[in-house]
Amino acid sequence: MTPQPQAAVGAPLTRVDARLKVTGQARYAADFDADGLVHAVVVDSGIGLGRITSVDTTAALALPGVLTVLTHLNAPRLPYGPNPGMATPPGERLHVLEDDRVRFHGQPIAVVVATTLETARHAARLVRVEYDAEPPSTDLSTAADDTPVTYERGDAERALRSADVRLELTYRTARQHHNAMEPHATVARWDDGRLTVWQKTQWIHGAQAELAAVFGLPEDAVRVVSPFVGGAFGNASRIWPQGVMAALAAREVDRPVKLVLSRRQLYFGTGYRPGYEYQVRLGSDGQGRLTAMTHVMRAETSRYETFQDDILSIGQMLYDVPAVTQDWRTVPLDVSTPTFMRGPGGATAAYAVESAMDELAWELGLDPVELRLRNEPDRDPTSGLPFSTRRLRECYARGARAFGWHLRDPKPRSTRDGDWLIGTGMATGAHPSWSVTSLAHVRLDADGTAVVQSATSDMGPGTYTVMTQVAADALGLPVRAVRFELGDSTMPPPVGHGGSMTTPSVGSAVQDGCAKLRGEAVALAVKDEESPLFGVAADDVVVADGRLYVRDEPARGETYRSLLARSGRDRLEADGEYVPAGLPFSTHSYSVTFAEVAVDARLGLVRVRRMLGVYDVGRVINPKLADSQAIGGMIGGIGQALLEHTVTDHRDGRIVNANLADYLVPVNADIPDLKAIYLEGEDDKVARIGAKGLGEVVHVGVAPALANAVFHATGRRIRELPITADALL
Incomplete structure (x- = not known):
């Protein structure tokens, strides 16, 4: 068919759901209600390891309005069937209220259900629990490892021995928590053996499949609804125990139940980015060409599940290194299971690799950008495959020019502004560009408006808006005439909302469905003797602003509305599908981050003064939303580098700073001038619509850019x- 005019895609449109959000009309999980709704509150364990010896619920049950208190002593056992589709970590997920074992501090051990939230909270405090406690193991630095995951190419040990320059370095990253604005919440209701949950989730069908497996139900007996997600960053990619407990409580009291985790409970009731210890050895010749790198990584995980990030790919493919070995060991601890957090694995690996590259540049007396250019590969060193696109050379050049990198005096402590020491740094980032099978449904109504559906999510990047733009151009309608709906498991299933997969995958399915529907409308018109388009070749017809017309004869045409009215149809419908072609290419998104910091020479305080990100991410559907993602990724990197650190008391496994007063995140006063540049172009090897995904890679490389600037x-x-003031004193 003739290519469609592109009026919406590429335009910096405001979010189509913006008014709903700013006026409070957007409904998040905890905003849903149901007739007879009651409230549940989780009781958490007060020890980090051991067994429950007694539970006294007498005082709690005596409160007026308390309906039940479920513990391992009276809760029914759930099937917890297998769910391979949920992609949970190896091991066995936590079975709620199943036995007397306590595996980590804050483990949910009871749930109170009452007619009001205040009563439920009060009753939860009245539950008395006694334990037989044991000392937990929660310290990554002292615990034993699991069997490693390894990778090897070439003879790294031999190459290191013969290298002109060798460095051996160890980096450590703290555990981080997501701290999204919306807490995890579930509203659960049973109707004749069928379960409906209004759930905070990034993966509608994954949540549906998990709840079905846990309760032993067919998937079509579970409905999951999640139209809005108030931030997640990976934390809502699976069902945590509170979701199961809400559904269990609702079944036991035979009433709808709402369960919302407190801010404190989010620190141990859900996942987090695990802490890492990362050892790097690297060797190069005298000109800065890398000859060998070795990576030894240790990461915390729970004892009941083995969580694994994508920690390996950065060290394998970012630079042209002939000899590489990797040894990655998870360390089982008495903690809850970690999970994905923005730029998962890559953000951690880039900190170590890109800090090491900066150290090598200093050792060799080379500019950090030049060192990276000298080690830029022509093909993926891991697979030997050609890159779909890899335009890092352009990213370096444009970023250095826009940032003023050439003005930099390479000598540390060479630039001052009063009491402030000024430094600049840079780092490279990459993230795999994935796309997976996705489905969508499209309906064009007789009034010339369209509804497009897919059971994806929108945790903030703008899925509603981006899909509306893609659909509008593919249908030839103005944006105002298209409504995109998501967040309901009764809709066609796409991929989970994460990994920068949504736009490439769901967007391609939406485009496919809309193109099919447009083709059906064109076919109707060119075969209709009463249509102005009768007899025209279908490939010569385009659609814009709801009007079908001949490409070279714009005056000859008609609207969707007139076509459907004349044909006696009240609608046209089509299903869209996207299945990745599996082309033989290495597909990644790329970033280069430049940063300037000021460090108080006497106090060690670090302030970020400016930052620039340059990105190779294929086609940018909406530059305004892309800026939102890029700025958000940079802000998250500021938190990772300078502020965020989950503190655990290793005596009992308690998280000491489980609140937003003591767990520090960036606020407006911490954020300087942030700018983003996107290389123009498309990558049709990743997805049909040419987009590679942006949300993850904008975070990867930010922390090392800041760390390198602090060194400078x-x-x-x-x-x-994080780099704290005491480390710099």
Whole structure:
């Protein structure tokens, strides 16, 4: 068919759901209600390891309005069937209220259900639990490893021995929690053996499949609804125990139940980015060409599940290194299971690799950008495959020019502004560009408006808006005439909302369905003797602003409305599908981050003064939303580098700073001038619509850029995140 005019895609449109959000009309999980709704509150364990010896619920049950208190002593056992589609970590997920074992501090051990939230909270505090406690193991630095995951190419040990320059470095990153604005919440209701949940989730059909497996139900007996997600960053990619407990409580009291985790409970009731210890050895010749790199990584996980990030790919493919070995060991601890967090694995690996590259550049007396250019591969060193696109050379050039990198004096502590030491740094990032099978449904109504559906999610990147733009152009309608619906398991299933997969995958399915429907409408018109388009070749017809017309004869045409009215139809419908072609290419998104910091020479305080990100991410559907993602990724990187650190008391496994007063996240006063540049172009090897995905890669490389800038400012190399004032004194 003739290519469609592109009026919406590429335009910096405001979010189509913006008014709903700013006026409070957007309904998040906890905003849903149901007749007879009651409230549940989780009781958490007060020890980090051991067994429950007694539970006294007498005082709680005596409160007026308390309906039940479920514990391992009276809760029914659930089937917890297998769910391979949920992609949970190896091991066995936590079975709620099944036995007397306590596996980590804050483990849910009871749930109180009452007619009001206040009563449920009060009753939860009245539940008395006694334990036989044991000392938990929660310290990554002292615990034993699991069997490693390994990778090897070439002889790294031999190459290191013969290298002109060798460095051996160890970096550490703190555990981080997501701290999204919306807490995890579930409203659960049973109707004749069928379960409906209004759930905070990034993966509608994954949540549906998990709840069906846990309760032993067919999937079509579970409905999951989640039209809005108030931030998640990976934390809502699976069902956590509170979702199961809400559904269990609703079944037991035979009433709808709402369960919302407190801010404190989010620190141990859901996942987090695990802490890492990352050892790097690298060797190069005298000109800075890398000859070998070795990576030894240790990461925390729970004892009942083995969580694994994509920690390996950065060290394998970012640079042209002939000899590489990797040894990755998870460390089982008495903690809850970690999960994905923005730029999962890559953000951690890039901190170590890109800090090490900066250290090598200093050792060799090379500019950090030049060192990276000298090690830029022509093909993926891991697979030997050609890159779909890899335009890092352009990213370096445009970023250095826009940032003013050439003005930099490479000597540390060479630039001051009063009491402030000024430093600049940069780092590279990459993230795999994935796309997976996705479905969508499209309906064009007789009034010339369209409804497009897919059971994806929108946790903030703008899925509603981006899919509306793609659909509008594919149908030839104005954006105002298209409504995109998501967040309901009764809709066609796409991929989970994460991994920068949504736009490439769901967007391609939406485009396919809309193109099919447009083709059906064109076919109707050119075969209809009463249509102005009768007899025209279908490939010569385009659609814009709801009007079908001949490409070279714009005056000859008609609207969707007139076509459907004349044909006696009240609608046209089509199903869209996207199945990745599996082309033989290495597909990644790329970033280069430049940063400037100021460090107080006497106090060690670090302030970020400016930051620039340059991105190779294929086609940008909406530049305004892309900027929102890029700025958000940079802000998250500021948190990772300078502020965020989950503190655990290793005596009992308690998280000490489980609140937003003591767990520090960036606020407006911490954020400087942030800018983003996107290379123009498309990548049709990743997905039909040419987009590679943006949301993850904008976070990867930010923390090392800041760490490298701190070194340039102070001459002090800090190899542990976050970089705090005491480390610089």
